[in-house]
Amino acid sequence: MTLQFSLVAASTSPETVDAPCLVVGIYENGLLTSAAARVDGASDGAIKRQMESGDITGKAGSVSVLFAPAGVAARRVLVVGLGAQKSFDAARYQKVNLEAARALGKLPVDAAVSFLTEVDVPGRDTPWRVRTAALAADHAAYRYTATFKPREKGSQPELKSVAFAAGGEAQGGLSQAVAIAEGVRFARELANLPPNICNPSYIAAQAQGFADRNEGVSCRVLDHEEMERLGFGSLLAVGRGSANKPRLVALEYRGGNEGDKPYAFVGKGITFDSGGISLKPGAGMEEMKYDMGGAAGVLGAFVAAVKMGLKLNLVCVVPSAENMPDGDSYRPSDVLTSLSGLTIEVLNTDAEGRLILCDALTWTAQTYQPRAIVDAATLTGACVVALGKHASGLMSKHDDLAAELLDAGEATLDRAWRLPLWDDYQVQLESGFADVANIGGKSAGAITAGCFLSRFTEGQRWAHLDIAGTAWDEGRKGLATGRPVSLLAQWLIDRAG
CATH class of the missing domain: 3.40.630.10 (Zn peptidases)
Structure with a gap:
């Protein structure tokens, strides 16, 4: 499936985003990104409680889903592990976006808004982060169907669009990604x-x-x-x-x-x-x-x-x-x-x-x-x-x-x-x-x-x-x-x- 991509303002409060799924990142050792912290605060500590219980680890590429957390407008929150912050780099950024996209593809959602683009990647600017995230999402969404018998579409929604939290300066990167x-x-x-x-x-x-x-x-x-x-x-x-x-x-x-x-x-x-x-x-x-x-x-x-x-x-x-x-x-x-x-x-x-x-x-x-x-x-x-x-x-x-x-x-x-x-x-x-x-x-x-x-x-x-x-x-x-x-x-x- 060909995904549709768009931008939402970087200043958008993640807990107010009305979407089938919201994507945020967390580092190891309980360190939350800005978006994750906002969601955690609005949901009365839902993310931190699961980290304390060990259900969410922050390991690079790991994913966990919070369903309909109280205080958050999105129906689901996909929490993606970023690994150790001190060693975070471009390759890991690409990996976590790819794993996030794969996880989204398995959920019954047709749209998502990702705040992973807020994550600082040494030596890479916002247009690069948006372009890399979009390409990872499109790569994960690809399905080869050309030589299979046509199948009836199921009743479960399929991911059709992803929006990324970033400023207008990222539009060029998004256009390149498309x-x-x-x-x-x-x-x-x-x-x-x-x-x-x-x-x-x-x-x-x-x-x-x-x-x-x-x-x-x-x-x-x-x-x-x-x-x-x-x-x-x-x-x-x-x-x-x-x-x-x-x-x-x-x-x-x-x-x-x-x-x-x-x-x-x-x-x-x-x-x-x-x-x-x-x-x-x-x-x-x-x-x-x-x-x-x-x-x-x-x-x-x-x-x-x-x-x-x-x-x-x-x-x-x-x-x-x-x-x-x-x-x-x-x-x-x-x-x-x-x-x-x-x-x-x-x-x-x-x-x-x-x-x-x-x-x-x-x-x-x-x-x-x-x-x-x-x-x-x-x-x-x-x-x-x-x-x-x-x-x-x-x-x-x-x-x-x-x-x-x-x-x-x-x-x-x-x-x-x-x-x-x-x-x-x-x-x-x-x-x-x-x-x-x-x-x-x-x-x-x-x-x-x-x-x-x-x-x-x-x-x-x-x-x-x-x-x-x-x-x-x-x-x-x-x-x-x-x-x-x-x-x-x-x-x-x-x-x-």
């Missing part, structure tokens, strides 16, 4: 769809549909025949074994001055990755529908930029293919000729993402001469081993661009961590039969993948995000996360000034 949330939902829905629905032509149709609905946006789609004429030898090889033919999708947004060079996103769009002839193990292969997480992420960031009306020009290029075993599949030991003219020896057909990206990066640079290119890809299991599920891997030879992206990640808590892209690693990609091999061996797999891409971005201001660990949650019920939409959207906000 736009970014739409981009995150776009990315999550696209990535969560099964591969028999979300194939290369489906991605192209979704991009074209978005362009048709939004002024200042255009879409160009290259089919496999046009790419063959142009010389996309690397990308086309990957898709050769599938009945679903590859597409190259290019969205353009003209929000800046005419003639200004655009910023460019490129996203890996492997809609299903079987590994090809180098077939993956069966266990966990169902998660390979998420191998288009990079495509979903850059498309979501593009949606957010358009909805924010950012004053810049932007292109979003998605090379999309399905990597399947077939009598016409490309093989280990094949030598491919990429769009750039560089030849590539295939040592493993499961290292296919870099093969579609290299042609897309070449085409993007030649076609748009962008100010900067950022690619996002669920590229390597090695990055998951290195950084786990918390940080995306960032690689760039441009220190200033890397710093911009790292800062955007810190601002949004959609964090990245920089890995080296030294030329020392390039030797691992040497081939006796082509200009470059598509894998560099067992060691430094994430870095050598980045080194491979760097050979196709010479002369470009370029950075690579490996989101293999951050694009989706593992497990049979794991869903796409929508990362790195927030990071990329913030990077564009910073570029738009």
